[in-house]
Amino acid sequence: MKFLNRLKTILEGQYQRPSGLLGKYIGEKMVVQHEPETRWTLDLLNLNEEESVLELGCGAGYALKLLAKKSAVEEVVGMDLSKSIIGSAKRRNKDAIKRGKVKLVHGDVRDLPFEDQLFTKVMSIHSVYFWGELPRTIREMYRVLKPGGTIVITLCNGASEVSWGGVNKMIDEQLLPLIKESGLKNVLLKTGPRSRGYQTVAICAEK
Template identity: 30%
Template sequence: MKSKEEFVHSVFESIAPKYDLMNNVLSFRQHKYWRRFTMKKMNVQEGQTAIDLCCGTCDWTISLAQKSKTGPIVGLDFSQHMLDYGAIKVNELNLQKQITLVQGNAMSLPYEDNSFDFATIGFGLRNVPDLQQVIREMQRVVKPGGKIVCLELSKPTWEPFKSLYYFYFQKVLPLLGKLIVKRYEQYKWLPESLIQFPDHKQLAEIFRVQGLTEVEAIPLTGGIAALHVGVKAK
């Protein structure tokens, strides 16, 4: 039987070609709004640096680079197939001198302490074997006063929206995955991964337990996603 890490790797290697399309389906096209909101909240300044974990096909990595303009940005993912699709976007925008794409493990980042102004993870924290270890690594590589930022699917809290969303997520989404990208089991697994994942209040508490300060937890679109921001103590 595959470990979670091996299974998740196989999932994302297989869905890479249609990952962007399925993100639109998964989030009702809201993921672009969520990223814009997050970027506004982060207020990245020219020259600042960032590492974007589980960067996938690099949409957020590219946004960080465009805001920073001159600061080095790292996009890290364990799926080379995802990075290959991301590299096409990076090259089309002529950002290859600013963005470095790295195949690596979010649980053990190949960077020195206090290296970046931001560490971000978008729609990846629920997929890692140990989310607290990933948060510790994000905190380690960020400079004192730097920000750890997580944008992730979450759990709606109010009815009837909650019941409607779970029906869509658990019943309809896997069928759409089968129809659009010929992948049923992979998209059946995605809602299962969310069941075990902490809600936005629980994740905020995990941020605090890990020593992060000024922690914010902001539900988005009725709670189907949430933005978490924490600051590394100076």
């Protein structure tokens, strides 16, 4: 039992901050697992022209690669807390990085290393669970977003017809109120695809 508990702790830590060979494996595993909600999230961005996109918790860089192929996107920046997983994202996007279309940054969502009003879109897929300080992170997202810009935060809130009370409470009592208090408007909670039996939702808002 102690071994199983220890293994569970290790795996949970790897999903939060992947490291080493196991972290690289988990990063690639998440690319495959999260493909439906990744593509759905990109659709929600409603890309127009001359877009500059920031992804928080970019993982192994699959969304960055898809965004880099879109002519409407001038630049896409991926940020992650894990140096190991950024290495995977660099390999996946090496050509786009050479062209200057993709940039990767090691950093913490609580203190974004970017100028004010730099991005037209800010997105996150399955990383919000690991944000230690939601109020501070939401303020940072608002700060780096251009007027008229959009944020999309994608996560799962249930599985196999069972609603996750803790996650839904976080959405209703923390995420939605904080996003509204930040000054963002047209705040919507949208229901997305079921992926591997998990229900996907996204919070969308505009500045």
